Amino acid sequence: MTRNFQTVPVVDISGLDAxxxxxxxxxxxxxxxxxxxxxxxxxxxxxxAPVLIADLLAAAQRYFxxxxxxxxxxxxxxxTNHSGYVPEGEEVFPGGKIDKKEAYDIGLDxxxxxxRAPMMGPNLWPDDxxxxxxxxxxxxxxxxxxxxxFGGFALALSLPQDHFEPHLTCPPSQLRVIHYPFDPHAHxxxxxxxxxxxxxxxxxxHGTAPGLEVMNGQGAWIDCPPIEGAFVVNIGDMLEAWTNxxxxxxxxxxxxxxxERYSFPFFATCDYWTVVEPHPDFVTPARPARYPRLISGxxxxxQTIATFGYLKDRREGAVASPAPGxxxxxxxxxxxxxxxxxxTETAPPRRIRRRRRA
Numbered sequence: 001m002t003r004n005f006q007t008v009p010v011v012d013i014s015g016l017d018a019x020x021x022x023x024x025x026x027x028x029x030x031x032x033x034x035x036x037x038x039x040x041x042x043x044x045x046x047x048x049a050p051v052l053i054a055d056l057l058a059a060a061q062r063y064f065x066x067x068x069x070x071x072x073x074x075x076x077x078x079x080t081n082h083s084g085y086v087p088e089g090e091e092v093f094p095g096g097k098i099d100k101k102e103a104y105d106i107g108l109d110x111x112x113x114x115x116r117a118p119m120m121g122p123n124l125w126p127d128d129x130x131x132x133x134x135x136x137x138x139x140x141x142x143x144x145x146x147x148x149x150f151g152g153f154a155l156a157l158s159l160p161q162d163h164f165e166p167h168l169t170c171p172p173s174q175l176r177v178i179h180y181p182f183d184p185h186a187h188x189x190x191x192x193x194x195x196x197x198x199x200x201x202x203x204x205x206h207g208t209a210p211g212l213e214v215m216n217g218q219g220a221w222i223d224c225p226p227i228e229g230a231f232v233v234n235i236g237d238m239l240e241a242w243t244n245x246x247x248x249x250x251x252x253x254x255x256x257x258x259x260e261r262y263s264f265p266f267f268a269t270c271d272y273w274t275v276v277e278p279h280p281d282f283v284t285p286a287r288p289a290r291y292p293r294l295i296s297g298x299x300x301x302x303q304t305i306a307t308f309g310y311l312k313d314r315r316e317g318a319v320a321s322p323a324p325g326x327x328x329x330x331x332x333x334x335x336x337x338x339x340x341x342x343x344t345e346t347a348p349p350r351r352i353r354r355r356r357r358a
Contacts, residue, residue, distance in 0.1 A: 003217030003248070008224045008232075009034040014045035016152050025155055032156030035235050039250030040214045042230040046145055050229070052138050053206055053264075056177065059134035060262055063126060064102060064179040074126040076105060077310035081121035082174075083107050090309050104177040106135050108170060117272035118301050119172050138264070139175050142204055146173065146268035149202065149233065157243060159281070167270035172297060173200070174269075180261040197249040199237040199303060200269040206231055209261040215251040224252070238269065238299075241291035244278035272297030 011030045015023040034041035063071070068087070076084035086103040110120045125132045147168060154163035205212075210225040212232065224232060240249040270276075277293040305311040 003037055003039075005038045005216050006222060008040050008042060008214060008222065009038055010042045010044060010227070010230065012045045013043050013148070013152065014047075016148055024152075024161065028152050028155030031149070031152045035153065035156065035239075035247040038214070038216070039235045039248040040224060040252070041233050042227050043149070043233050044227075044230045046231060048141050048145060048231075052134075052141050055134040056138045056264060057208065057262060059128070059131040060104075060177050060179060060264075063104065063128060063131050063177075071102075071126070074104075074124055075310075076124070076308070079121075079124035080112075081107050081110065081123065081172075082119050082304060082308075082311075084124040085126070086308075091307055092309065100183060101178055101180045103179065104131075104135075106139055106175040106177070108172050109136070109139075110170065116170065117172065117297055119297065119304070120170070120272065135175065135177065139266075142175070142266045143173060143268075145231070146202075146204060146266065149204075149268070153202075153239070153247070157246065157279075157281070159279075164270065167274045169271055171269050171271050172300065174267045176263070176265050176267075178263040178265070180263070182260040183258060196253070197237055197240075197251055198234060198265075198267060199299065200267040201239045201242075202236050202268050203234050204231050204266040204268060205234070205263065207261065207263045209259050211254045211261060213253050213255060215253075221253070236267070236269075238276050238296055241276050241294075242279055244282035244287065245290055246282050269300065270296050272300075 009030075011027070011034055013027050013031070015027045018024050031041070071085045072087065074085045076082065076086050076090065078084060083105050086105055088100065088102050091099070091103075104126075106123055108120060109123045110116070112122050114120070150164040150168065151161040155161050157163075207226050210223070212224040213221040214224045214234075216222055226232075234252065235247045235249050237249045239247050272295075274296040275293065276291075276296050276299075278289040278291055283289050
């Protein structure tokens with residue numbers, strides 16, 4: 001498959017909850033085409049009330065406008081479940097530059113004292129009830145949308161619509177509320193966040209300004225600007241591995257733009273202890289398993305430890321399995337496409353690399 005798309009496909013998912021299977025299947029087939037051919041898509045008619053996005057944006061604007069001392073009162077380093085304020089420079093990727101951004105990370109708000117898995121526990125919230133209310137309502141709503149999309153992707157793979165349900169009892173999915181300040185010196189060709197793939201199952205994104213670009217199979221960068229009323233959805237490493245490459249985690253990047261930008265990515269994943277490996281339906285003698293077996297949450301935790309300063313300081317006490325090796329999911333930038341094209345379908349299992357969060 002060349003994956004030579006020139007625009008990011010748009011899928012109306014209003015029929016995903018229809019009583020008739022054929023209506024649900026029609027939506028699933030459109031989701032499947034987009035996941036196979038682009039790995040990126042817009043979803044419309046998703047059912048989320050616009051007021052949820054508006055309230056979160058207003059809360060984010062109010063929160064990030066505060067003095068640094070106030071924001072640092074809810075610094076992520078004081079949390080038990082990797083939640084809280086992320087100042088510029090806290091998140092640094094090996095060999096990478098410090099991104100000009102700040103963020104607030106929010107996870108599944110899990111009761112204190114329940115040690116079911118690392119990175120789970122009560123969220124660290126700022127002293128701002130409006131922010132907590134807006135972010136909590138958005139998290140709950142977008143989690144519901146993610147569950148519906150899990151069902152749609154299952155149908156697209158000719159699996160039962162509830163195939164992923166046993167793995168969605170308490171997933172540590174993460175919402176990031178990101179603020180990119182106004183940059184009067186931004187150049188249109190300057191990189192904001194480098195090319196990467198997301199390592200959860202898929203991402204649901206709302207952004208307020210352009211800058212997101214998606215790489216097609218020919219190595220060309222395709223604009224993926226915000227569309228009113230739509231979410232951007234992209235396939236992540238875990239779903240690529242689960243499907244043995246049937247769905248592809250497409251490389252994407254964010255270029256710098258002069259205007260202030262807010263971004264709300266929701267990284268949808270399965271329960272912490274979910275075993276991720278190619279599903280038997282997608283493994284054949286001609287296409288053997290191409291990905292290693294791993295535990296979803298351990299992979300998430302090991303990657304997070306590798307990139308966040310406060311967790312590096314806690315490394316000695318962190319509970320995580322050894323980090324797997326890092327290779328590449330999805331297509332590469334143009335200069336590396338030749339080596340990728342030479343790989344055969346009997347290549348050894350590919351390994352997992354770090355990714356940056358947009």
